[in-house]
Amino acid sequence: MTASELLAEIADVGRDARRGGYSRHAFDAPEHDLRTWFVERAQQVGLDVETDRNGNLWAWWGAPGANAVVTGSHLDSVPGGGAFDGPLGVVSALAAVEALQAKGFRPAKPFAVVVFAEEEGGRFGVPCLGSRLLTGTIDADRARALRDPSGVTFAEAAAKAGLDVDRVGADPDRLGLIGQFLELHVEQGRGLIDLGSPVAVGSTVIAHGRWRFSFAGQGNHAGATLLADRVDPMLPAAETVVAARQLARKLSDARATVGRLVPTPGGTNVIASTVDLWLDARVPGTSTPQLVEEITQAARAAAEAEGCELAVTRESYSDDVVFDDALRRSLGEWLGNPPELPTGAGHDAAILAGFVPSGMLYVRNPTGISHAPEEFAEADDVEAGARALAEVLERLAR
Template identity: 50%
Template structure:
């Protein structure tokens, strides 16, 4: 099955007909369909399929117990109304790269694994990279069991409904010890490659980033009869805080986004009793990130006090700066640089990835494929067929250099 065939087969799964975006959320029917697709691709290539204790899928060529395995892949879940490429491009390209190497007659000297990490986007339970965090020991079973979606369904309940045992969740050091290198291919979530005219790039680092929940608690009341001076309206300090986040980010050369909000009681003719907003902030270094978040919280508390509203701020997740393994990164540059006509720039990114989570446990690296619009987490996300093909060939070259004679 060619890259085009695999892509066409996966494309309809979890797609919303109205928005054109994807809703492939963890432990849902769409997620199950994606997992079934992955299993079928593995079976069709004679690979051994495993689903680990944390719900991640692994397809193996060779015996992983031999150790020093080379692993590639990404994820298949999506953000709400996300694009087609974020995650799936890396998984489809992994299978296509294996096909390319078999077509070359490559002889593997190390085990090769292709992985589909579960719940990378965190769209349902609010925490990104759940599958890889659990595997790396960065999320405990107890913490995972407390995760709840917007409908009040806990992660354990959702997993049980999908046929997976939530009591098995936890660190998987033995599995990680088998991996000698992990290389994740991903669409670029920006326009650096488009502006430079390059089809493929190598990642140098991931910015430090995190998510903070701001709970503004006021007093519910009638929207038509309550005088402005008698109101404790949490929507007002929340709105001012959104603007403050933009100002603080611009001052620090960073980014800060309130992209999710929950309002209670959420009535058109009712003053809210609670406004809960989630801040996503990222910066090139830790000092810049700390400055942005501290500035936003300081402004939020001042606005809340001015309106007689209580404020609680909770850090829900955080990932420090990730410097990808320098030796592995250098090896990728050497392998790809053998083609005198291929220029492979090195660039950093503000987007988080499973590769970043695993970087503290195994040597990791990333390849980026050009995104002409620079848009991601949106149906407008795109890559040309030629650029996808270039990504597959680059990944195949890397896997050949790392895992074959």
């Protein structure tokens, strides 16, 4: 089957009637359905599927072994996300395997398609959780204690999904099997629109992280409490949202976003007792922590002015990533020297890049929009990406 046909098979899984787009999160029903679909599809093309200790799915073409060529992506989404972010890399990998089999190719090296768990962090807050656990770049106890918005811990959800939660964590033996990792992904921007190319090779990933700002004040009655008597955490939270934008504008190519803000108790006629907001900050080079420190200073000043308390917690952070130079050059040569693109989006490939030679391919997104229902890729470009992936996988696995 083609990549487009495989995408069509899962087009109705996890549709979000309220937000639009798709909401597919780690260990929830839509994500479970997608994992089941992947296992069935992988088995239909002769792959043997196993689940590792961290909930990542591995579909092996032949016996597992060292120096493996591994490709794949993820199936989960952000809340209300698009149809291509994650699944495109998975369906393209399956389509590439089927295309290689049709021409009689058999890999001379171990070969696997992987589906990483909780890449977006849409349920438990930490992006690339499956690859971070695999590589040991997040503490297992911290991961087990992560909670979703309903208060369910990662350990509870993982156990319900059938994982042995005592074994969650770094998996050096499995990581040691990977010789090279390649991830195909829809472009999250408009670089390929401007360059007029359906496919690009990834060059770098901008340093990025997520921080939680927790403002504590005094809950009270919205009608009975005079303005002069209030200790309202919503005010410093709002000022922090504005400060993030203003401070980020002072740095070249910086991005600072508050996409989630949660007041407690959340009543329309109630002054909040606490307000939590999550800051996503990304700056090329080494300036992301500096930007976050400046935003934190502004937030503390606003909290003090309102008589509130503030606690700031770093939930994740990754430095700038430069993909493996030799692999990047090979990809360009084999594909006729397509453009090379940096990205401000995080990926499992960027986590693995600190441990094994890793690379990325991007497929053109004509809207330039991602993490939203308008995310898109033309069928011709989807197939161009799958063909490019098949081409480089054949060369890598000879």
